[in-house]
Amino acid sequence: MTTRDTQSEPDRPLSRRQALAAGGSLLAGAFAGCIGDGAGGGQTTGDTTDDDGPVAVASFFSFYDFARKIARGTPIEVRNLVPTGLHGHGWEPNASITREVLDADAFIHVGEDFQPWADRTIQTLEDDDADTQLINVREGVELVDLAASLDPEEEGVGEGRAQDPHFWLDPLRAKQSVDNIAEGLVALAPDHESTLRENATAYKTDVLDRIDADYQRIFEAADRDVVQLAAHNAFQYVGVRYGIQMRPLVVNLAASGDVRPSDITEAKRVIDENDIRYIGAAVFETRRPAQQLLSETAVEAYYPVTPYAGVREDWVEQGWGYEEIADNINMPTFEVVLGNTAPEDVAIDGWNERWRNFE
The missing domain is CATH 3.40.50.1980 (Nitrogenase molybdenum iron protein domain)
Structure with a gap:
């Protein structure tokens, strides 16, 4: 860093x-x-x-x-x-x-x-x-x-x-x-x-005004107003600010909260009714629920989201902060899950290969 x-x-x-x-x-x-x-x-x-x-x-x-x-x-x-x-x-x-x-x-x-x-x-x-x-x-x-x-x-x-x-x-x-x-x-x-x-x-x-403008562009360009996240309930403020329905899989606030069968059932309904092909999965939470949705629904892949609550070692090595995480993790994932951009067309070299169904 x-x-x-x-x-x-x-x-x-x-x-x-x-x-x-x-x-x-x-x-x-x-x-x-x-x-x-x-x-x-x-x-x-x-x-x-x-x-x-x-x-x-x-x-x-x-x-x-x-x-x-x-x-x-x-x-x-x-x-x-x-x-x-x-x-x-x-x-x-x-x-x-x-x-x-x-x-x-x-x-x-x-x-x-x-x-x-x-x-x-x-x-x-x-x-x-x-x-x-x-x-x-x-x-x-x-x-x-x-x-x-x-x-x-x-x-x-x-x-x-x-x-x-x-x-x-x-x-x-x-x-x-x-x-x-x-x-x-x-x-x-x-x-x-x-x-x-x-x-x-x-x-x-x-930084913050620029991120806001980029988010506005992403969400205004979307035909869909629903995002399914295999993550805990931390993204409400994005939905409130930009008029998007953020659907968390874990409905409580705990990052380690349990996923109930009813949560999976509701996520399947949202995915089916909105013809969702890609979902977001939390970087610092278990990927098992995302993998379950991948195997049991029409979802083709999951990509990373994070509430800026921590950093990976490679992010530290690159000196990433709030701005860089927004630009390299959350924004491209929102572009993909909303259908604005195909995963392979994300304008970051190797992004799709690095983050598609990441472990």
């Missing part, structure tokens, strides 16, 4: 993560029994060899990516806590991740009731009166009702949450999270305010 150059601030006082280094490990050890055994260690951008700049850690890949783009040209180091290859929603970290948050200058998170481990970590920070700055990317974002994306019998999924948290799939709603991150990073490094705000403005205009 490409890393940016950093600048040093002269005579910077001892960072809070240095001051907490000894005590943080003790607190993290005490907290170990409250969280799972998942390994830690995601991507890092910035200077990792000294303590010249503040450190911001992110609980979710999309917002790590936004933050690293906003922080370019500043001494802020941004770290992704979610390990490569894992979905950021259902992941449960071990105590080392709690230690990283305790030692960081800022914690970028997705708001309450989305990542239970992040909620517990924030509670630990508050109980300990730690001075780690909290940056809630969801602050001020207009959410849609959760029930609108669920069958009536599934409305209890999510332990009482009334709204769908997956707002960042809508690039226009994602702009508010960019503003939230920028505000938090400005508070972290006020001497670099102009650079941070300029980077945030450029990202909203050059």
Whole structure:
């Protein structure tokens, strides 16, 4: 992954993560029994060899990516806590991740009731009166009702949450999270305010507005307004923004949610009634349901979709972020499943061969 150059601030006082280094490990050890055994260690951008700049850690890949783009040209180091290859929603970290948050200058998170481990970590920070700055990317974002994306019998999924948290799939709603991150990073490094705000403005205009325009073109060109996904219920915001029926196979919010026989039956009905030949399958979820639909319906192939919840090793090697994943994964798949483009005609070399019925 490409890393940016950093600048040093002269005579910077001892960072809070240095001051907490000894005590943080003790607190993290005490907290170990409250969280799972998942390994830690995601991507890092910035200077990792000294303590010249503040450190911001992110609980979710999309917002790590936004933050690293906003922080370019500043001494802020941004770290992704979610390990490569894992979905950021259902992941449960071990105590080392709690230690990283305790030692960081800022914690970028997705708001309450989305990542239970992040909620517990924030509670630990508050109980300990730690001075780690909290940056809630969801602050001020207009959410849609959760029930609108669920069958009536599934409305209890999510332990009482009334709204769908997956707002960042809508690039226009994602702009508010960019503003939230920028505000938090400005508070972290006020001497670099102009650079941070300029980077945030450029990202909203050059990336998110451009992605929105491309999505509009794709969905407006389609004759069909139904997309069948062998994936969990994370794509409602795309449907709401662009007037498309996103039909998830797993109707709850959990990426590891079980597929019921009734879910398969409903998917078969949608596929048959809409003459669907291609469906989307989630990159970080099991492909078994997609393979079942492939063998039991007229579907010819499945192609990848992702809610930007994690990254593969090859994506990291290529330096892919939210923008590149939109361009190389979600957009071409939507073109194909909507019937706009034949899979072999996707204008990315080797895309069909690489992603057709991928493992």
